[in-house]
Amino acid sequence: MRSFWFEQALQLDRSGCAPTLYGDTSADVCIVGGGYTGLWTAIHLKKASPQLDVTIIEADMCGAGASGHNGGCMMTWSTKYFTLERLFGEAEALRLVRASEQAIRHIAAFCREHDIDAQLRMDGTLYTATNEAQHGATDAVVARLDELGASSWQSLPPDELQRRAASRKHLAGIFSPVGATVHPGLLVRGLRRVALHMGVRIYENTPMRRLERDRAPLVRTPQGAVRAGKVVLALNASMPTEFPQFRRAVILVSSDMIITDPCPGRLAQIGLRNGIAVMDSRIFVYYYRTTTDGRLMLGKGGNTFAFGSRMLKIFDEPSPYRHALADSLREFFPELADIPISASWNGASERSPTGLPFFAHLDRHPSIVYGFGYSGNGVGPTYIGGQFLSSLVLGLDNEWTRSPMAKGPLGRFPPEPFRYVGSIVVRNAVRRKERAEDLGRRPSWIDTKLSKLAAAAGKSDKGDSRSGRGAIG
Numbered sequence: 001m002r003s004f005w006f007e008q009a010l011q012l013d014r015s016g017c018a019p020t021l022y023g024d025t026s027a028d029v030c031i032v033g034g035g036y037t038g039l040w041t042a043i044h045l046k047k048a049s050p051q052l053d054v055t056i057i058e059a060d061m062c063g064a065g066a067s068g069h070n071g072g073c074m075m076t077w078s079t080k081y082f083t084l085e086r087l088f089g090e091a092e093a094l095r096l097v098r099a100s101e102q103a104i105r106h107i108a109a110f111c112r113e114h115d116i117d118a119q120l121r122m123d124g125t126l127y128t129a130t131n132e133a134q135h136g137a138t139d140a141v142v143a144r145l146d147e148l149g150a151s152s153w154q155s156l157p158p159d160e161l162q163r164r165a166a167s168r169k170h171l172a173g174i175f176s177p178v179g180a181t182v183h184p185g186l187l188v189r190g191l192r193r194v195a196l197h198m199g200v201r202i203y204e205n206t207p208m209r210r211l212e213r214d215r216a217p218l219v220r221t222p223q224g225a226v227r228a229g230k231v232v233l234a235l236n237a238s239m240p241t242e243f244p245q246f247r248r249a250v251i252l253v254s255s256d257m258i259i260t261d262p263c264p265g266r267l268a269q270i271g272l273r274n275g276i277a278v279m280d281s282r283i284f285v286y287y288y289r290t291t292t293d294g295r296l297m298l299g300k301g302g303n304t305f306a307f308g309s310r311m312l313k314i315f316d317e318p319s320p321y322r323h324a325l326a327d328s329l330r331e332f333f334p335e336l337a338d339i340p341i342s343a344s345w346n347g348a349s350e351r352s353p354t355g356l357p358f359f360a361h362l363d364r365h366p367s368i369v370y371g372f373g374y375s376g377n378g379v380g381p382t383y384i385g386g387q388f389l390s391s392l393v394l395g396l397d398n399e400w401t402r403s404p405m406a407k408g409p410l411g412r413f414p415p416e417p418f419r420y421v422g423s424i425v426v427r428n429a430v431r432r433k434e435r436a437e438d439l440g441r442r443p444s445w446i447d448t449k450l451s452k453l454a455a456a457a458g459k460s461d462k463g464d465s466r467s468g469r470g471a472i473g
C-alpha cells in the first residue's frame with residue numbers, strides 16, 4: 001500500500017518509473033535503496049566528484065519506504081545531547097547537535113536552490129507535557145545545552161503554549177525555531193529528480209537479490225547485476241532481513257498515522273496556521289502537524305513490534321490503530337470532532353539501542369558501507385547520513401569518517417524470543433502507566449519499573465531518558 005503522502009507525490013510527479021535493470025552493468029558506486037539516505041548519498045557524491053558514475057537500485061520506487069511514509073517532522077539531535085555526550089564526549093556531541101541543526105537549514109536551502117516544492121515550513125518544534133507526570137522531562141537537557149551556549153530552546157508560558165499548539169491538552173512546553181515540517185513524498189521525489197539531473201542512474205523495481213563480496217562487489221538483481229567499485233547499503237528497516245548480523249542491532253516498531261480531510265478554515269479558527277511540529281513527552285509520543293492544504297496529521301509510535309526485526313506485511317497496510325488515533329485526535333481537538341479522516345497508514349522504524357543511527361563498513365569489507373538506525377528521527381538526519389556514507393565511499397579522512405558514529409552499532413538487543421516477549425510486556429506496561437497518568441492516577445509500581453526499560457532499551461520514542469525527547473516515527 002502507498003502512503004497518503006507517496007500517492008499524492010506520485011500524482012504530481014510526471015516522470016513515471018525509472019527503468020528496471022535488465023542485463024549486467026558496472027558503476028563506480030552502486031547504492032542499494034532509494035530513500036532519503038540513498039539519494040542524499042548519491043547527491044553528496046556527485047557534488048564532491050561530478051565525474052563519478054553513481055547508480056541507485058531500488059526494489060520498488062524511490063520513496064516507497066519510510067521516506068515516503070513518515071510524519072515529515074524535521075527534528076535535530078539537540079534533545080539527545082546526553083546520549084551523545086555519554087557515548088562520544090562533549091566535543092563530538094556538540095558537533096553532531098550542530099550538524100543536525102545545520103542539516104535542516106541545508107535541506108531547506110537545497111530545496112530552494114533546486115526548485116523542490118516539498119512544502120517545507122521552518123516553523124519550529126514544540127515539545128510539551130500533556131499530563132503532570134511529563135512535566136520537567138526536558139529541563140535537564142535544556143539546562144545543559146544552555147550552559148554550553150548551544151540551546152535553541154525556550155520555555156513557553158502555558159497560555160502561549162496552548163495558543164501555538166492550538167490545544168488545551170498541553171500543560172507545559174518548550175519551543176525551538178530550529179525545526180520544520182515537510183511533505184515527505186514531495187521531498188523524496190524531488191531528491192530523485194535532482195539526482196537524475198546530476199547524472200545518477202536510477203533503476204526502480206530492481207531489488208538486490210544477492211551481494212557478492214568480491215574486491216569490486218557484485219550486486220545481483222532478478223534480471224541482471226551491477227559490478228561496482230563501492231556499494232552503499234541504504235536499506236533502512238530492511239537491513240536486518242537482508243543481513244541477519246543486524247537482527248539484534250535494531251528493533252522494528254511501527255509508527256501509525258492518520259490524516260484528516262482538508263479543513264483550512266477550521267484549523268485557522270483554532271489557531272493552527274503554520275507548519276509547527278508538536279510532540280508530547282510520553283514514551284511513545286503523540287505528534288501532529290498541519291499540511292499546506294489545511295489537513296491535520298496525527299501520529300503515534302510504538303504499537304506493532306516485529307519478531308526477529310523482520311519486515312511485516314502489516315507495515316504496508318492501513319493502520320490497525322486508526323480508530324484509537326481518531327479518538328486521540330478528538331481529545332486534542334474536540335472542536336474538530338466532525339472532520340472526516342481521509343487516510344491512515346503505518347510503517348516500520350528501526351530503533352537502535354542508543355536511539356541514534358550508525359554507519360560503517362559491512363563486516364570490515366573495504367568496498368561496502370551501510371548506514372541506518374535513525375530510530376524515528378531520520379527526515380533531517382538522513383542528510384547527515386549522506387555525509388557519512390559519501391565520505392566513507394570516497395575514503396576521506398574527515399570529521400565524518402573519524403566520528404565514533406561511523407564505527408557501527410553501539411549495543412545490542414536481547415535475542416529472540418526474549419526480545420519480542422519483553423517488547424510486548426513493556427509496551428503494555430507503558431500503555432497502562434501512561435493511561436493512569438493521563439487520568440491523574442498513580443501508575444502501579446511494576447508498570448513504572450517496566451516502563452523504565454523502554455527508555456533504557458531504546459524502545460522509547462524519546463530516545464534519551466534524561467532529556468525525554470528525540471524521535472517520533
Ligand SMILES: Cc1cc2nc3c(=O)[nH]c(=O)nc-3n(C[C@H](O)[C@H](O)[C@H](O)COP(=O)(O)OP(=O)(O)OC[C@H]3O[C@@H](n4cnc5c(N)ncnc54)[C@H](O)[C@@H]3O)c2cc1C
Binds near residue numbers: 033257
Ligand atoms: C511511519 C513513519 C513515520 C516516521 N515519522 C518521522 C518523522 O516525522 N520525522 C522523522 O525525522 N523521521 C520519521 N520517520 C523515520 C524516517 O522516515 C526514516 O528515518 C527515513 O525515511 C530513513 O530513510 P532511508 O532512506 O534510510 O530509508 P527508506 O526510506 O526506508 O529507504 C530504504 C529503501 O530501500 C529499499 N529496499 C529495501 N530492500 C531493498 C533491496 N533488497 N534492494 C533494493 N532496494 C531495497 C526500500 O524499498 C526503500 O525505498 C518515520 C518513519 C516511519 C516508518
